[in-house]
Amino acid sequence: xxxxxxxxxxxxxxxxxxxxxxxxxxxxxxxxxxxxxxxxxxxxxxxxxxxxxxxxxxxxxxxxxxxxxxxxxxxxxxxxxxxxxxxxxxxxxxxxxxxxxxxxxxxxxxxxxxxxxxxxxxxxxxxxxxxxxxxxxxxxxxxxxxxxxxxxxxxxxxxxxxxxxxxxxxxxxxxxxxxxxxxxxxxxxxxxxxxxxxxxxxxxxxxxxxxxxxxxxxxxxxxxxxxxxxxxxxxxxxxxxxxxxxxxxxxxxxxxxxxxxxxxxxxxxxxxxxxxxxxxxxxxxxxxxxxxxxxxxxxxxxxxxxxxxxxxxxxxxxxxxxxxxxxxxxxxxxxxxxxxxxxxxxxxxxxxxxxxxxxxxxxxxxxxxxxxxxxxxxxxxxxxxxxxxxxxxxxxxxxxxxxxxxxxxxxxxxxxxxxxxxxxxxxxxxxxxxxxxxxxxxxxxxxxxxxxxxxxxxxxxxxxxxxxxxxxxxxxxxxxxxxxxxxxxxxxxxxxxxxxxxxxxxxxxxxxxxxxxxxxxxxxxxxxxxxxxxxxxxxxxxxxxxxxxxxxxxxxxxxxxxxxxxxxxxxxxxxxxxxxxxxxxxxxxxxxxxxxxxxxxxxxxxxxxxxxx
Amino acid sequence: xxxxxxxxxxxxxxxxxxxxxxxxxxxxxxxxxxxxxxxxxxxxxxxxxxxxxxxxxxxxxxxxxxxxxxxxxxxxxxxxxxxxxxxxxxxxxxxxxxxxxxxxxxxxxxxxxxxxxxxxxxxxxxxxxxxxxxxxxxxxxxxxxxxxxxxxxxxxxxxxxxxxxx
Numbered sequence: 012x013x014x015x016x017x018x019x020x021x022x023x024x025x026x027x028x029x030x031x032x033x034x035x036x037x038x039x040x041x042x043x044x045x046x047x048x049x050x051x052x053x054x055x056x057x058x059x060x061x062x063x064x065x066x067x068x069x070x071x072x073x074x075x076x077x078x079x080x081x082x083x084x085x086x087x088x089x090x091x092x093x094x095x096x097x098x099x100x101x102x103x104x105x106x107x108x109x110x111x112x113x114x115x116x117x118x119x120x121x122x123x124x125x126x127x128x129x130x131x132x133x134x135x136x137x138x139x140x141x142x143x144x145x146x147x148x149x150x151x152x153x154x155x156x157x158x159x160x161x162x163x164x165x166x167x168x169x170x171x172x173x174x175x176x177x178x179x180x181x182x183x184x185x186x187x188x189x190x191x192x193x194x195x196x197x198x199x200x201x202x203x204x205x206x207x208x209x210x211x212x213x214x215x216x217x218x219x220x221x222x223x224x225x226x227x228x229x230x231x232x233x234x235x236x237x238x239x240x241x242x243x244x245x246x247x248x249x250x251x252x253x254x255x256x257x258x259x260x261x262x263x264x265x266x267x268x269x270x271x272x273x274x275x276x277x278x279x280x281x282x283x284x285x286x287x288x289x290x291x292x293x294x295x296x297x298x299x300x301x302x303x304x305x306x307x308x309x310x311x312x313x314x315x316x317x318x319x320x321x322x323x324x325x326x327x328x329x330x331x332x333x334x335x336x337x338x339x340x341x342x343x344x345x346x347x348x349x350x351x352x353x354x355x356x357x358x359x360x361x362x363x364x365x366x367x368x369x370x371x372x373x374x375x376x377x378x379x380x381x382x383x384x385x386x387x388x389x390x391x392x393x394x395x396x397x398x399x400x401x402x403x404x405x406x407x408x409x410x411x412x413x414x415x416x417x418x419x420x421x422x423x424x425x426x427x428x429x430x431x432x433x434x435x436x437x438x439x440x441x442x443x444x445x446x447x448x449x450x451x452x453x454x455x456x457x458x459x460x461x462x463x464x465x466x467x468x469x470x471x472x473x474x475x476x477x478x479x480x481x482x483x484x485x486x487x488x489x490x491x492x493x494x495x496x497x498x499x500x501x502x503x504x505x506x507x508x509x510x511x512x513x514x515x516x517x518x519x520x521x522x523x524x525x526x527x528x529x530x531x532x533x534x535x536x537x538x539x540x541x542x543x544x545x546x547x548x549x550x551x552x553x554x555x556x557x558x559x560x561x562x563x564x565x566x567x568x569x570x571x572x573x574x575x576x577x578x579x580x581x582x583x584x585x586x587x588x589x590x591x592x593x594x595x596x597x598x599x600x601x602x603x604x605x606x607x608x609x610x611x612x613x614x615x616x617x618x619x620x621x622x623x624x
Numbered sequence: 625x626x627x628x629x630x631x632x633x634x635x636x637x638x639x640x641x642x643x644x645x646x647x648x649x650x651x652x653x654x655x656x657x658x659x660x661x662x663x664x665x666x667x668x669x670x671x672x673x674x675x676x677x678x679x680x681x682x683x684x685x686x687x688x689x690x691x692x693x694x695x696x697x698x699x700x701x702x703x704x705x706x707x708x709x710x711x712x713x714x715x716x717x718x719x720x721x722x723x724x725x726x727x728x729x730x731x732x733x734x735x736x737x738x739x740x741x742x743x744x745x746x747x748x749x750x751x752x753x754x755x756x757x758x759x760x761x762x763x764x765x766x767x768x769x770x771x772x773x774x775x776x777x778x779x780x781x782x783x784x785x786x787x788x789x790x
């Protein structure tokens with residue numbers, strides 16, 4: 012339903028507040044200015060959904076824009092797709108939604124991007140300026156409702172402000188600690204008859220925003236001294252290493268020092284997963300070796316990570332012997348949950364590079380190849396290798412693969428093997444997400460796309476669309492479950508319309524698996540609202556109904572062959588691969604909570620660590 | 625760690641929505657605002673906002689960093705870290721009849737307040753001072769019938785050369 016104000020008024024007189032007209036300035040409407048701004052910013056895709064308040068904008072896009080627009084089937088998917096595009100490229104994703112329900116539907120995706128620091132610009136329509144506050148049709152206070160989940164937001168008040176606001180929005184979104192920025196545009200300000208001179212600023216400077224561009228050299232010097240003194244060090248790498256394009260710098264430093272490296276869920280791929288120095292993910296479902304190494308360390312170099320509750324377990328028991336060096340571009344992340352001994356506010360890449368330079372300068376001065384206490388480090392590695400041998404995630408089988416049931420872990424291992432570890436993997440949220448994080452060994456940044464902070468079910472498929480559009484020649488796999496996939500399944504239609512061939516790998520266990528796991532472990536197996544087995548759709552028919560390929564796998568012996576076929580077919584068509592996996596499998600290791608330390612873990616259903624007992 | 629009362633004073637863009645970002649931050653992260661005071665400065669593009677809050681060292685550090693992170697916030701100072709002047713204004717309406725009428729007048733004089741409105745049964749008193757002084761005045765006249773209290777919230781400024789400006 013559209014509002015009734017779309018007719019052109021009798022007089023096309025410009026309103027007050029007209030910017031100075033320079034002879035060469037082109038006269039554009041707000042909608043046209045927006046299109047031009049997006050082009051100036053090099054936007055490659057707009058993910059959106061039209062509606063009354065953005066009709067002028069859509070008309071301007073239709074008439075003037077060369078930027079492809081992807082019409083999603085729900086605004087949540089527009090933001091997730093823009094998010095997936097951004098995570099896989101490092102560029103800013105763009106979503107365009109209408110006022111009211113369009114705006115509120117986008118909120119989940121905005122919050123998802125906010126929690127994981129993903130650069131995104133969301134343009135929302137708003138009711139006409141004079142109607143704001145009157146509970147007009149499809150009015151919602153987008154600035155208010157999005158406020159806790161945006162880096163910043165703008166309510167446009169004058170047509171001539173649009174270029175400057177867009178310039179700032181893109182700058183804010185993808186500088187410092189990145190994040191989503193909302194630009195809310197009242198309908199009258201995009202009207203084609205309200206033309207103003209267009210100037211797109213070349214540069215942007217904001218007196219109230221000066222992100223750190225370099226770490227404090229004195230602090231880096233002190234940190235270097237600690238690094239060289241360490242006997243049981245570990246590097247704890249987070250999503251900020253990927254967002255800060257610091258992957259190379261991290262690898263160089265870790266290699267030079269021969270320090271072990273662990274990563275958060277968000278940081279996977281920044282350091283090569285297959286490298287000897289990599290211990291796997293840490294935290295609640297981190298590996299035995301990573302969690303033990305963290306707990307036993309005397310020095311933690313945290314880079315672009317935020318010590319969140321899914322990493323630390325009980326903060327009071329967190330890594331008792333460790334001196335903590337914390338590099339983050341956002342000062343609020345430092346000492347928020349775990350106090351840092353040596354904070355460095357600065358961008359990850361530049362700071363890590365300067366660290367290595369300082370270390371090399373010291374070594375050159377002293378004529379020593381590596382100043383670290385090699386004997387101590389060798390002992391440390393010996394201990395780490397012992398942990399690996401005991402319960403390591405890759406050295407021993409963490410699951411029973413001798414049964415007839417298909418184990419979700421082996422599906423992921425097979426996916427890794429058949430894609431040579433080179434696929435982009437998106438995921439939803441739950442057990443399948445953890446299995447993917449543990450068993451698809453990521454070697455490159457931007458390869459692993461998941462909602463870590465907010466934990467948004469429904470993220471997988473739309474984000475895979477964004478990834479595939481950005482990387483048409485790469486294999487893109489959405490690892491999901493029968494619970495999560497149904498939260499944004501309408502996007503199968505978008506994939507039909509734009510011929511987006513992704514592989515959906517549905518680890519179907521008939522339960523909300525992670526909920527069930529907790530119910531098994533803490534609620535004596537009472538499955539309150541965690542199953543729906545009798546009402547699951549036939550995913551094969553569903554995929555086919557949208558014009559895609561459906562493929563069902565129930566027999567373990569056919570898994571390899573079917574997956575090969577699915578990967579082959581998904582080069583040209585979306586394949587929905589519905590794999591029936593063991594419904595009773597749990598994700599291990601798992602932190603023992605409450606009151607557990609970093610190294611207190613369940614290792615299997617009957618096995619737990621016995622630290623100090 | 626010990627909790628203490630802090631006066632945080634900041635300069636921010638005088639723009640729509642800036643105040644709601646500051647206030648929203650406090651509710652969103654579970655911090656308390658005890659008092660709040662905000663108005664434009666001589667530079668119309670800037671607002672000066674002063675708030676008092678209570679917290680231990682780490683909490684105050686986190687509040688300070690989170691406030692600084694807001695795009696609209698330009699500069700921030702914790703006035704309680706150094707020597708400073710703190711002022712709050714109050715308008716208080718009390719019933720003033722019989723013997724209390726003279727008593728309230730005397731108390732007002734002692735506190736260097738002013739009676740700014742009067743009729744046969746009421747006084748409206750204006751008082752300026754620290755939060756503590758205003759509290760003390762309310763305590764002193766509590767036997768009279770207090771009808772209405774309006775307080776501005778604390779504002780403050782550092783002593784000497786220290787200046788919060790762009």
